[in-house]
Amino acid sequence: MSITKLLSKKLDRILFTTPSHNQKPFFNKEFENFYKVDYSEIEGFDNLQEPKTSILMAQGKVSDILKTKQTFFVVQGATTAMLSAMKAIISPGEKVLVARNCHKSVFNGLLLTAGLVDWIMPETDPDWGIYTHIDPNKLEQTLELNHYKAFILTSPTYEGINSDIEQIAQICKNHDTYLIVDEAHGSLYNFSPDLPKTAIEQGADISINSLHKTAGALNQCALLNISNTIKNIDIEIFQKSLNIFQTTSPSYPLLENIENTIAYLNSNQGALELSNLMENIEKIKPELERFGIEFYKAPNHDKTKILLKKEGISGNDLSDTLFEKFNIEDELNNSLSCLFLTGIGTTRQKLDKLKTALKKVPTNPSYKPQSVEFQPHPLVKVQPVATFNRDYIYVNKNDSLLKISNKLIMPYPPGFGVLYPGEAIQMWHLDYLGNNVQIMR
Ligand SMILES: Cc1ncc(COP(=O)(O)O)c(C=O)c1O
Structure with a gap:
């Protein structure tokens, strides 16, 4: 029996097992349906650590x-x-x-x-x-x-x-x-x-x-x-x-x-939803292009990830304006561009709201785009395995150059480090550091 079938059957069992909640919420009714299907590895429910039946x-x-x-x-x-x-x-x-x-x-x-x-x-x-x-x-x-x-x-x-x-x-x-x-x-x-x-x-x-x-x-x-x-x-x-x-x-x-x-x-309905999504994304583009919006294009680019920039405004300011004036939140932005993620659940109406807002965002004709600085090749001084639980001291940022960072410096998203513990601090990193820098002793 599939996991879904197991969970959709009403269980006539008196369970003296975990979880103890008896499949009912105690405080937040919103979670009622979630509780109804929250079981542990009771008889017949299989075990994720050693799956043999439904899982x-x-x-x-x-x-x-x-x-x-x-x-x-x-x-x-x-x-x-x-x-x-x-x-x-x-x-x-x-x-x-x-x-x-x-x-x-x-x-x-x-x-x-x-x-x-x-x-x-x-x-x-x-x-x-x-x-x-x-x-x-x-x-x-x-x-x-x-x-x-x-x-x-x-x-x-x-x-x-x-x-x-x-x-x-x-x-x-x-x-x-x-x-x-x-x-x-x-x-x-x-x-x-x-x-x-x-x-x-x-x-x-x-x-x-x-x-x-x-x-x-x-x-x-x-x-x-x-x-x-x-x-x-x-x-x-x-x-x-x-x-x-x-x-x-x-x-x-x-x-x-x-x-x-x-x-x-994998169903016909899923395929239809995906093809509608792709079609709806393409539909908003021509009109927006007439309003100074440029969309990222490249061979093999996944078009569900809408990366764009607008003439006359930085990516960061575009993101702020969309949030403050139109209640629209992007996933990521930099000084040049903004990223809007779509997927299952992104409706035509949601895309139309984005389109309307993007058209309305005011711009400044004298705005000059500023370049993004990419991080240098890292200098690994201590391998990751040896970086945990290290003794450290603080030094002034001005004295931290080429010292070994004890901290992870990472903007999130996207969630990858500009400096990992064990790497030497280079000139490029100084902008990302506070005044007191944690370095390995
Ligand atoms: C590229 C990439 N890999 C892995 C992860 C981690 O995914 P999860 O949040 O499902 O653990 C993320 C999350 O942001 C990611 O962007």
Whole structure:
């Protein structure tokens, strides 16, 4: 029986188990339906740590849909999926190549696995102030110089830029390096012909989806996907690894939500919703272009991520005005551009409101765009594993140059560091630091 069927049946059982709430809320009636389906691993309900029945079946169906060797349900976000993937692949002291625009969970994965990091910088687009793709040639040169157990990158980026995973996967295979793709923002790719191919379809060994970001699932729903073509690894290691990081009391409502999200995306109704979304996004563009709005365009760009700029106003001011005057909140902005995320649940009406507001935002004809400064290549002085629980002192910012930072400096979103613990403070970082800087002793 599927997780959904189990939860939709009225249970005639007297439970002396956890959770104790008896499937009823005590304070907030709003949560009534959520409580009704909040069980633990009672008889017949399967166990996420060792799935044998309903959860195994649900995972199997998703795996078939995504064309993976195995897909695991994760109820603690892409963060936990990434930590588990890294623990399964990386042993202490093995070298790992990481794209600098990876989410901070990758740094934490290095800290926990004792993998040794080398960073590779993604390409940039100075006209939009964003990081873009990983250059396959640069990757190949890097892999020629050193052997890495794994290469981890983010594709798509927050802004919907996709690296050429097909080429990257081939390069990694040639160098005996596992390819882990953080596809947190690409959970819809399997379900629309108008979106890029999935990382797994393109040859990645492992991919991670965050279903709550754009696929319409509740927060914390995620998937860990293992490819049919992965080599030299016992698949059981992934379950073992997940069992370290995942709770022994996973939320059944979340498990059901994962099952249903994928079933919906895979249905005719889901396909229609996605195709309407893509169509509605395209519809607002021509009119806005006449009002001085420029949309980011690139081959293989994920169009559900609307990246735009308006003539005569900075991205930051555009964001502030939309929020203050029109009650519209973007996901991210910089001095040049603003990012609006869409997905399952983004209605035509919502897009029309954005269109109306964007047209009305006042501009200044004498405004001159200011460039975005991209961070320098990091100087790793202490490997992530050795950065935890260090003795530290404070120094004045002016005395901190080339000292080793004990702190993570990270604007969120997008959630990747401009300075991680263990890295030398460079001139570029000074603007991000307060007057007192925590450095390693
Ligand atoms: C690229 C990327 N990967 C991973 C994550 C972590 O996802 P989650 O919040 O599902 O743990 C995020 C979250 O912002 C992200 O942007």
